[in-house]
Amino acid sequence: MDKKKKRSITRGIILAVLVLAIGYTIYSSFTKEKVEVIQRGDQAPNFELVGLNGETYRLSDFNGEGVFLNFWGTWCEPCKREMPAMDRQYEVFKDQGVNLLTINIAQSEFEVEKFLNNLGVDFPTAIDKTKSVMTAYNIQPLPTTILISPDGKVENIITGEMSESDIISYMESIKPE
Amino acid sequence: MEKIVCTCGHENAVGTKICGNCGRPLTEEAKSQKVLDMKYDGSAIRSKTYNKSIVDKIWNFFSSVKVGVSLIIITLVVSSFGTIFPQEFYVTAGTDAERALYYQTNYGSIGTLYYNLGLADLYSTWWFQALVGMLGISIIVASIDRGLPLHKSLKNQRVKRHESFMRRQRIIAEGAITKEDTSKTLDKVEEKLKKLNYKVRRDGTALLAEKGRFARYGPYINHLGLITFLVGVMLHQLPGMYVDDSMWIREGETRAIPGMNGYFLENKQFIFETHDNDPTTAQIQQGVNAVAKNYQTDVVLYKQSEDALPGQTDQLEIVKEYSIRVNHPLEHDGFALYQMDFRLNELKAMTFSLTNKETGASLGDVTIDLRNPKKEYVIDEQTKVILVNYFPDFTGFNDKGEPQTATPNPNNPAFIFNMITPDTPEGEISFVAIQQTVEGSGTGENLYKMSFKGVDTINMSGLTIRMDKTIPLLVVGAFIFLLGLTIGSYWNHRRVWVELLSDGNIRLAAHTNKNWFGIKKEINVLTEYAHLPQYIDQLDDEDDEKIKKETIE
Numbered sequence: 001m002d003k004k005k006k007r008s009i010t011r012g013i014i015l016a017v018l019v020l021a022i023g024y025t026i027y028s029s030f031t032k033e034k035v036e037v038i039q040r041g042d043q044a045p046n047f048e049l050v051g052l053n054g055e056t057y058r059l060s061d062f063n064g065e066g067v068f069l070n071f072w073g074t075w076c077e078p079c080k081r082e083m084p085a086m087d088r089q090y091e092v093f094k095d096q097g098v099n100l101l102t103i104n105i106a107q108s109e110f111e112v113e114k115f116l117n118n119l120g121v122d123f124p125t126a127i128d129k130t131k132s133v134m135t136a137y138n139i140q141p142l143p144t145t146i147l148i149s150p151d152g153k154v155e156n157i158i159t160g161e162m163s164e165s166d167i168i169s170y171m172e173s174i175k176p177e
Numbered sequence: 178m179e180k181i182v183c184t185c186g187h188e189n190a191v192g193t194k195i196c197g198n199c200g201r202p203l204t205e206e207a208k209s210q211k212v213l214d215m216k217y218d219g220s221a222i223r224s225k226t227y228n229k230s231i232v233d234k235i236w237n238f239f240s241s242v243k244v245g246v247s248l249i250i251i252t253l254v255v256s257s258f259g260t261i262f263p264q265e266f267y268v269t270a271g272t273d274a275e276r277a278l279y280y281q282t283n284y285g286s287i288g289t290l291y292y293n294l295g296l297a298d299l300y301s302t303w304w305f306q307a308l309v310g311m312l313g314i315s316i317i318v319a320s321i322d323r324g325l326p327l328h329k330s331l332k333n334q335r336v337k338r339h340e341s342f343m344r345r346q347r348i349i350a351e352g353a354i355t356k357e358d359t360s361k362t363l364d365k366v367e368e369k370l371k372k373l374n375y376k377v378r379r380d381g382t383a384l385l386a387e388k389g390r391f392a393r394y395g396p397y398i399n400h401l402g403l404i405t406f407l408v409g410v411m412l413h414q415l416p417g418m419y420v421d422d423s424m425w426i427r428e429g430e431t432r433a434i435p436g437m438n439g440y441f442l443e444n445k446q447f448i449f450e451t452h453d454n455d456p457t458t459a460q461i462q463q464g465v466n467a468v469a470k471n472y473q474t475d476v477v478l479y480k481q482s483e484d485a486l487p488g489q490t491d492q493l494e495i496v497k498e499y500s501i502r503v504n505h506p507l508e509h510d511g512f513a514l515y516q517m518d519f520r521l522n523e524l525k526a527m528t529f530s531l532t533n534k535e536t537g538a539s540l541g542d543v544t545i546d547l548r549n550p551k552k553e554y555v556i557d558e559q560t561k562v563i564l565v566n567y568f569p570d571f572t573g574f575n576d577k578g579e580p581q582t583a584t585p586n587p588n589n590p591a592f593i594f595n596m597i598t599p600d601t602p603e604g605e606i607s608f609v610a611i612q613q614t615v616e617g618s619g620t621g622e623n624l625y626k627m628s629f630k631g632v633d634t635i636n637m638s639g640l641t642i643r644m645d646k647t648i649p650l651l652v653v654g655a656f657i658f659l660l661g662l663t664i665g666s667y668w669n670h671r672r673v674w675v676e677l678l679s680d681g682n683i684r685l686a687a688h689t690n691k692n693w694f695g696i697k698k699e700i701n702v703l704t705e706y707a708h709l710p711q712y713i714d715q716l717d718d719e720d721d722e723k724i725k726k727e728t729i730e
Contacts, residue, residue: 008233011233014321021411022314024414025306025411026307029306029414045487046487047486047487047488048486048489058486059486073585075585111550114566114567118566132433133488135487
């Protein structure tokens with residue numbers, strides 16, 4: 001009797017291990033694309049970029065404050081549309097511990113400066129010349145906005161255009177206590 | 178658990194066909210056979226024994242050879258579907274919609290069906306992977322199910338076998354020896370068989386000679402190789418084990434290498450060379466007028482210092498300079514960068530002449546780097562061109578009259594210039610795009626224009642980044658697979674049982690898992706040497722002709 005039980009257990013374990021191995025393989029290959037993209041609750045990858053104003057922006061320097069990261073390009077119409085609202089709300093929230101940094105994807109300084117001047121916005125902007133920050137955050141569509149909470153975690157990832165009220169509530173969500 | 182107790186007193190597992198101890202046939206089926214079925218040496222195939230719990234049922238499903246063969250056939254057929262049209266990762270399309278369109282435009286409605294069914298990315302679908310996984314389970318379970326009992330029964334072989342076992346072997350001999358007396362027969366048999374490289378064991382009046390037992394393990398070793406291979410493929414999914422990525426890099430650019438954290442690549446130059454021979458007839462027929470000789474990207478590989486962050490570019494250390502050519506990848510730290518693709522003659526810079534429209538006289542040239550334009554281009558103290566705005570991929574004006582750019586790439590550059598000359602110190606505005614010039618509004622006709630003079634082009638190189646740490650495992654798997662195949666194919670397990678009976682007669686039986694001709698030759702030699710009675714092949718009736726032929730040869 002015991003032997004039979006033992007046999008069942010052995011077989012069960014072997015089958016379970018095999019099924020787990022295959023299950024893991026399928027699961028990870030299925031979610032591979034998504035896993036590489038950072039997710040809510042992940043530690044936001046640190047980076048350092050030099051802004052148009054010559055100032056160096058290092059993410060870890062903002063520890064204890066919220067960071068509103070916005071990736072964009074001049075050819076991206078929705079990026080352009082959400083920018084004035086972002087600029088306005090940044091003026092409101094910057095004294096409450098919310099930082100805004102917009103990151104242009106590898107365009108020339110001329111194009112970026114012209115574009116921002118024409119829009120009449122003056123929020124902090126940096127150009128990701130080697131696309132390495134874009135790679136680290138695995139940015140696919142533009143615009144993509146990453147909300148980083150004061151403890152350095154990814155609070156939310158927004159792809160696509162945001163309205164002014166969206167921007168207010170997002171900035172609100174990463175305001176330090 | 179129930180047991181079958183043999184007449185000899187040995188307890189056998191349920192399902193055993195031939196007693197593990199004395200060799201008596203235990204089932205009605207085995208008893209009725211003229212020649213015993215020696216598959217798995219008559220031991221109980223575990224799965225056939227119990228079929229009670231769910232675990233047993235699943236186990237039995239996977240251990241079935243029929244299921245295994247069906248899985249192989251299904252996998253083969255399904256895999257072949259993936260080769261009908263190109264797989265999605267060979268299609269250069271960024272979005273799902275573009276991919277769907279690709280299959281539709283190239284292959285029509287069948288293409289659309291193919292794409293919608295997921296066959297365009299067949300090998301990554303969960304059900305295909307599940308299929309291969311089930312095949313893996315089948316191989317493992319079937320091997321355990323058959324291999325372990327076979328191993329046990331081969332290991333615990335007794336020398337003396339029962340008459341009913343011996344008589345049911347294909348090759349048997351029974352009778353008096355033809356010369357001398359029986360006291361020396363077993364010694365002579367042992368001596369001869371040892372010379373023939375058999376391992377000989379004796380137990381009283383019985384003798385068992387055996388060789389090539391490991392050949393029986395060939396299929397199991399073979400399966401082990403397959404499983405090792407499958408595990409290697411599975412490990413591709415673990416982070417850091419496998420990278421297959423690609424990048425486009427222009428001449429002069431430095432880019433982070435996807436999949437290779439902390440590394441940057443600079444493209445110094447892309448070289449495309451052709452043979453400068455006259456086109457051959459075949460070339461002309463195919464409309465090809467140049468034969469490629471070399472595709473080469475001269476690159477510099479940089480590594481960022483360990484503590485560097487994404488975005489920092491000031492701490493790059495040169496790792497090496499290399500010329501990547503076809504089949505000569507840049508190799509570093511387990512990664513390899515291959516030359517895969519190229520694009521020639523992308524716009525890099527445009528040169529304009531600041532020209533007086535009336536006289537045609539030029540005040541000087543201005544060259545604009547399309548990837549990095551400047552704010553102004555000074556020709557002399559009183560003459561300069563201010564770049565008011567720039568649109569790298571101009572697509573027209575929006576409803577507010579603003580020029581639009583579709584991409585950041587200079588496919589169709591457009592400029593707004595402000596031309597300041599001694600004649601026009603206030604400046605003149607001009608919008609210039611390819612084959613299109615719009616002059617500043619309100620100021621009337623401009624005196625000057627930016628006349629197009631020429632372009633500089635740049636080449637772009639497409640590289641593939643590969644890293645595969647599972648290759649050693651795949652090689653080992655393939656080696657084990659071939660080893661098992663060789664063992665199972667080129668060696669046979671031969672056994673000879675000899676017993677000196679109480680009436681002075683000799684009984685001999687022989688078995689081999691394959692190559693009966695070979696064992697017969699050895700027994701012929703043995704029979705002559707030890708003066709044994711002539712054996713008969715119990716299956717000879719059917720194969721009479723064939724074996725005679727073999728003997729003559």
